[in-house]
Amino acid sequence: MNDFNTLELHTDPRGFATLWLSREQKNNAFNAEMIQELIVALDKVQSDGTLRFLLLRGRGKHFSAGADLAWMQQSAELDYNTNLDDARHLAELMYNLAKLKIPTLAVVQGAAYGGALGLISACDMAIGAEDAQFCLSEVRIGLAPAVISPFVVQAIGERAARRYALTAERFSGLRARELGLLAECYPLAELEQQIAHWVDNLLLNSPQAMRACKDLLREVSHGAPTPAIRRYCENAIARIRVSPEGQEGLRAFLQKRTPRWQTDTSTQEPRS
Incomplete structure (x- = not known):
């Protein structure tokens, strides 16, 4: 099930899957290849009737640093229609994740910037480390969190979304829990143990x-x-x-x- 360059998709014999963002050397930053592979991976999960739920995680220190700088540079050199195609692929990913038939749980450590907040918001639930760092950073580079905005607003509310999208402030896992983006947050050293508790609880249902x-x-x-x-x-x-x-x-x-x-x-x- 792991025919990917930027991801890992593993299934547990108890009946759930873990989808790993796996560009650790790039802090799991998004590029066109990762977006397309995420779409394919979610299609595989959707078609597997044995799976009860899905965990979404990032390899290494960070969940995802957002958009890959090289990809962003390429996008800046493309015309409107080609950028529109890119946006449609990202939107397809977000909507497919949100509409997945099984429950989804994102697990966040380190940085979760830009589009990563869209992935987290599109999941049914999310947990993370207390010291995780979140940021809607798009306005700092002259952009807007357009494709992910419906999911972010749904996750944290319009007022909070306005604040963090317009200021590009960073906020912690503790603040993310207050906003409702995270269901719970834990000390980083306890995160794996807490994931196991969430898995055990979901397996009861x-x-x-x-x-x-x-x-x-x-x-x-x-x-x-x-x-x-x-x-x-x-x-x-x-x-x-x-x-x-x-x-x-x-x-x-x-x-x-x-x-x-x-x-x-x-x-x-x-x-x-």
């Missing part, structure tokens, strides 16, 4: 129910509870109650036993 929750929350998060939303929610709970995992979960609860999805884990070696 019904894979089907987590996917249904993603669909449900996406549907109801864009406005008032209209009659159409009410009908959608009624149908959603009815469908999941009669589904195999819904039935198994209810029976396991009533019979005071462990549901099968907590015990049905593969014994195969991790795939890469």
Whole structure:
């Protein structure tokens, strides 16, 4: 599963995948190749029905330093239509990540600048180190965080997005937690241990129910509870109650036993 130059995609036999940004010598900075490989990797994850959730991580000291300087220099020499194609590829990546059918958890250490904030914001959840550094740095170099802006605004709110996009201030993991960008943050030395706790917790949950929750929350998060939303929610709970995992979960609860999805884990070696 690891046919990439800028990434690593590994699967765990318990039923989840880890997608690593792997340009450590460039602090995992984005370029056109990485963006295209991320699109391909997410397609692979989306088509793998055995996966319960996805971790998104960066190799080395930093999650991602944002855009690669050499790539940015090339972009400055391109015409409008070619830059538009580049923007469309980045948008495809962000929207595909946001719409992935399984839960996504970003893990952040070190720097997370520019487009990296878009990746983090497009994930369902994110955790990180207390001393991680975040920055919407685009205005410092005469640009704007255009493609990532819908996801950043959704993650931290319009008011905070205005502040950090207009000032290009850096902020810490602790501040990112206050803003809601991170669900939790930890001392860097404890981060791996905490990741294991998050993984263990997610593995307790019904894979089907987590996917249904993603669909449900996406549907109801864009406005008032209209009659159409009410009908959608009624149908959603009815469908999941009669589904195999819904039935198994209810029976396991009533019979005071462990549901099968907590015990049905593969014994195969991790795939890469």
